[in-house]
Amino acid sequence: xxxxxxxxxxxxxxxxxxxxxxxxxxxxxxxxxxxxxxxxxxxxxxxxxxxxxxxxxxxxxxxxxxxxxxxxxxxxxxxxxxxxxxxxxxxxxxxxxxxxxxxxxxxxxxxxxxxxxxxxxxxxxxxxxxxxxxxxxxxxxxxxxxxxxxxxxxxxxxxxxxxxxxxxxxxxxxxxxxxxxxxxxxxxxxxxxxxxxxxxxxxxxxxxxxxxxxxxxxxxxxxxxxxxxxxxxxxxxxxxxxxxxxxxxxxxxxxxxxxxxxxxxxxxxxxxxxxxxxxxxxxxxxxxxxxxxxxxxxxxxxxxxxxxxxxxxxxxxxxxxxxxxxxxxxxxxxxxxxxxxxxxxxxxxxxxxxxxxxxxxxxxxxxxxxxxxxxxxxxxxxxxxxxxxxxxxxxxxxxxxxxxxxxxxxxxxxxxxxxxxxxxxxxxxxxxxxxxxxxxxxxxxxxxxxxxxxxxxxxxxxxxxxxxxxx
Numbered sequence: 108x109x110x111x112x113x114x115x116x117x118x119x120x121x122x123x124x125x126x127x128x129x130x131x132x133x134x135x136x137x138x139x140x141x142x143x144x145x146x147x148x149x150x151x152x153x154x155x156x157x158x159x160x161x162x163x164x165x166x167x168x169x170x171x172x173x174x175x176x177x178x179x180x181x182x183x184x185x186x187x188x189x190x191x192x193x194x195x196x197x198x199x200x201x202x203x204x205x206x207x208x209x210x211x212x213x214x215x216x217x218x219x220x221x222x223x224x225x226x227x228x229x230x231x232x233x234x235x236x237x238x239x240x241x242x243x244x245x246x247x248x249x250x251x252x253x254x255x256x257x258x259x260x261x262x263x264x265x266x267x268x269x270x271x272x273x274x275x276x277x278x279x280x281x282x283x284x285x286x287x288x289x290x291x292x293x294x295x296x297x298x299x300x301x302x303x304x305x306x307x308x309x310x311x312x313x314x315x316x317x318x319x320x321x322x323x324x325x326x327x328x329x330x331x332x333x334x335x336x337x338x339x340x341x342x343x344x345x346x347x348x349x350x351x352x353x354x355x356x357x358x359x360x361x362x363x364x365x366x367x368x369x370x371x372x373x374x375x376x377x378x379x380x381x382x383x384x385x386x387x388x389x390x391x392x393x394x395x396x397x398x399x400x401x402x403x404x405x406x407x408x409x410x411x412x413x414x415x416x417x418x419x420x421x422x423x424x425x426x427x428x429x430x431x432x433x434x435x436x437x438x439x440x441x442x443x444x445x446x447x448x449x450x451x452x453x454x455x456x457x458x459x460x461x462x463x464x465x466x467x468x469x470x471x472x473x474x475x476x477x478x479x480x481x482x483x484x485x486x487x488x489x490x491x492x493x494x495x496x497x498x499x500x501x502x503x504x505x506x507x508x509x510x511x512x513x514x515x516x517x518x519x520x521x522x523x524x525x526x527x528x529x530x531x532x533x534x535x536x537x538x539x540x541x542x543x544x545x546x547x548x549x550x551x552x553x554x555x556x557x558x559x560x561x562x563x564x565x566x567x568x569x570x571x572x573x574x575x576x577x578x
Contacts, residue, residue: 122166123174130156130175134182149351152179153237154271157204158279161211161219176201192252199244203268207237221281221339224397227390230276231269238268266379274350274385277343303333307345311352323353323384330388335395342392350385412483414461415468423482427492427544430480434539439501441491442532442551443471443508446563448487451525459519463527470511474504490548498535505531505566513564528564530555535568 133152140149156175160167166174179200183193210233217223221230242265249260306329314322326349333342410422418426431438445451445467452460464487471489472481478494491508493501509531516524532555536542550569558567 119165119170122163123170126156126159126163126166126171127174127178129159130178131182134179135186138182138186150267150271151275152182153200153204153241153268154275155279157207157211157237157272158276160204160208162279162282164212167208167212172201172205175204195244195248195252199241199248199264202244203237203241206240207233207272210236219280221277221389221393222397222400224394226393227273227277227386230280231273231386234269234272234276235265237272238265241265241268266382270350270379270382270385273382273389274347277339277389278347281338281340281343283340300336303329303336304345306332307349311349314353326353327384327387330384331391334388334390334392337392338396339389339392343389346385346388350382353384412468415465415483417468417472417489418480418482420482420484423480423484423490423492424544426480427482427490430478430492430494431536431542431544431547433495434541436495437497437538438536439493439496439498439504440534440536440544440547440551441493441501441505441508442548442555443489443491444530444555444559445487445512446528446530446559448527451527455519455523455525459523459525462519463517463525466517467512467527467529471508474507474511476504479504490551501533501535502566502568505533509564509566530558530563531566532556532558533566533568 130152133150133155137150137152156178160171165171176197179197180193183196184190188196211219211230214229215223218226218229221227242261245264246257246261249255249263250257255263307326310326310329314325317325330342330346330349333345337345410418412419417423427440445463448460448463451463455463464483468481468483468489471491475481475491476494479496480492480494482490484490493504496504509529513526513528516526518524532551532553534547534550534554536547554567554569558565561567
């Protein structure tokens with residue numbers, strides 16, 4: 108949500124005021140592109156109001172709908188429209204928004220947030236229904252208001268609404284909000300990522316210079332490139348800009364005086380072409396980003412222990428080898444083993460044992476620095492690589508881990524408390540020295556054995572096996 112749910116009067120006033128201003132500005136922009144005696148070439152107000160209500164559900168109340176209606180009436184009356192015409196046009200707008208809202212408000216969060224491959228098809232369905240609702244009003248109103256046929260009224264109003272919805276709604280539905288997002292694929296901008304945007308700008312320039320109904324398709328390839336590189340939100344912005352430019356440049360409006368004489372068939376074709384331009388790149392971006400999310404989840408699963416979230420053995424060894432190759436720093440390796448863990452499983456069952464392992468992994472991780480690596484390499488055995496860590500610091504971290512595990516009992520699901528301790532072995536490699544991970548793990552394991560022999564719940568060094576810190 109853009110704003111947290113709240114029912115206080117000041118908050119409701121702010122939400123309704125924002126809705127009124129947004130719809131009013133959308134109406135004024137549409138009226139600005141309206142040829143004399145005809146409907147607007149671009150009418151963003153309906154999509155803006157629908158998107159606002161979907162992102163801020165508390166605005167979709169009776170007072171919210173009345174606020175939107177007031178904005179429609181105000182815009183038309185301020186620009187000189189008659190009361191009857193204003194009432195008919197505003198009714199068509201509100202009916203269209205209501206019909207599309209009935210469909211989209213029932214969608215799941217993943218579909219509504221355009222994170223599912225079928226999201227754009229769902230949005231297209233809602234847009235078509237909302238456009239058809241406006242078209243039914245237009246079919247009755249067009250002969251009276253504009254002297255045209257009923258068929259032209261339905262077709263023109265329907266196509267116009269579909270184009271506006273599919274071009275504008277993706278921006279509203281995917282706009283980032285200031286909240287903690289779920290972990291997964293995160294897009295990071297690179298210098299080369301500017302190239303798809305430059306391609307869009309060049310294709311739009313060609314559309315302006317060459318012109319003609321076919322020019323609406325010029326940006327499609329560049330937009331598809333954007334869809335393969337960018338998240339949905341920036342792709343939707345670029346797609347909207349291209350669609351608006353195509354409509355303003357190629358439609359039969361007074362906005363551009365160099366384009367005239369386009370018949371109804373060409374005008375409908377241009378608007379449908381603009382709808383395709385709006386749909387295809389956003390749909391491809393949704394599918395691409397969904398695939399990236401799945402790939403990120405698969406990578407995470409392949410590199411992490413399913414129970415504790417620590418790195419699994421293969422991932423830990425890979426990252427540890429990378430760290431050890433940086434010989435300009437000293438490094439330490441810790442082997443950590445829970446004391447008498449079999450007794451925990453025997454007494455509390457495997458569910459209790461799993462709870463202990465998860466909590467132990469969390470406590471170990473809380474003692475580490477950002478560049479340190481934690482892995483679960485056996486049943487109750489963990490390993491840690493301490494990056495760029497001097498012996499005294501490694502000793503402090505190992506003691507901190509030992510104390511963190513033993514200091515507080517672990518709470519099981521049935522609220523039983525169990526106190527666990529751990530034995531830790533440490534090996535060390537000086538800066539400039541060369542040791543394999545295998546040898547460091549073997550040394551740390553030997554120190555761990557010394558820790559077990561010394562009574563457990565203590566830290567032992569491989570290189571200083573006769574020195575210990577007793578818990």
